[in-house]
Amino acid sequence: MSAPLASETLPRFSSMTDLDDGGSWEPLIFPDIDTHTDYSLVTVGDQTVVRANTDGGASGLIARQRITPGDSLILRWRWKVSNVYDAGDARQKSGDDYPARIYVAFAFQPEKAGFFERAKRATVETLFGEELPGNALNYIWANRVPKGTILPNPFTDTTQMVPVNGGPERVGEWVTIERDVVADYRAAFGEAPPPIIGIGLMTDSDNTGESATAWYGDVEIVEP
Template identity: 45%
Template structure:
């Protein structure tokens, strides 16, 4: 359990360094990951940084590659776990929609979103949120303060968009290790393996549905492919990620 809580905490800490901020004269969209403009062969895309875990010695490998005519990030996980992170600062009420694209080569046979031993996924997109005392309940404030004592600077919450194996698309459940993170199943099963899938989610609505309250500012984005619990292998590809305003 300690190792998996560390996953969440280190993702949080890894997202607290140099924010990308939505400015006063805000554009229609904010590109947080322009992987398609990257340099093939790079291990870490520009503006991103690696996320590794102290007690997990085997890391997922990441590389900027060309898939067909498009430059993307390829992740290969072999009984391993690590990710790539980027600090941002985005108002989810102004930019409620996140769009991204991804592809996987296989699902994990033992992946299970409700089990600690199944908390591995071929592809994840994390959205983390900063602590705003005006937007959280008293009980959550107490839990957050206790978490800070144990782990230091952590986000108040995270939405974790995943590609699961059996759980129905649209399911939102607590992370198997911490209720600070909610798991949102956006793809499930092997039907779309090998296909590029364009995803779009309303973060603002997902947060309210998952946590029952207004979301605070978004403070980070991370991608991760992990197989350290299931001891399986997974390959995934991540395309560009952007946030945009609602179309009215």
């Protein structure tokens, strides 16, 4: 099995005693969503993992790290979900919810954006004091969309959705996923990726109004 890269290691849930431990994983809150997902550290077997409970809300956790992908970058994690959403559909705004997702945010490339886009982003960054991402990949536990598909998010084509689990198959089981982020970015956007500026996780149900619980083990960057 591939080994984690020592120079590019994400904070490990398995070694934490508190999610606020060193501020390594920060809350990812959306200003127009009042109901948030509840994240907590729990012990499952002999491992500490994150449990996420959502009931009609949305929020996430993000590790803001700058990582240069190179020719290949393997992201590995394990997760488990209690259920998929009856109304979940990655092709529709009303179904854009997932019991589990891993979010990879890439640096904005101003040289590829128009003047008004650059100006708008500069204003928001000045007001909120943080770097806004450009493109993003979302690895999702989908419902109706089969594995192996890459499709635009129904709200924005700067975010591409990559189903890595689909439907009720393996619900209630731990599943380990490995993805080459560079290959997926090329497939989604047709070019090599810029630096990664954050890797997050999110369990949400604000569009469908349904509920779910997910468990996330360590998210690792490993040798290809």
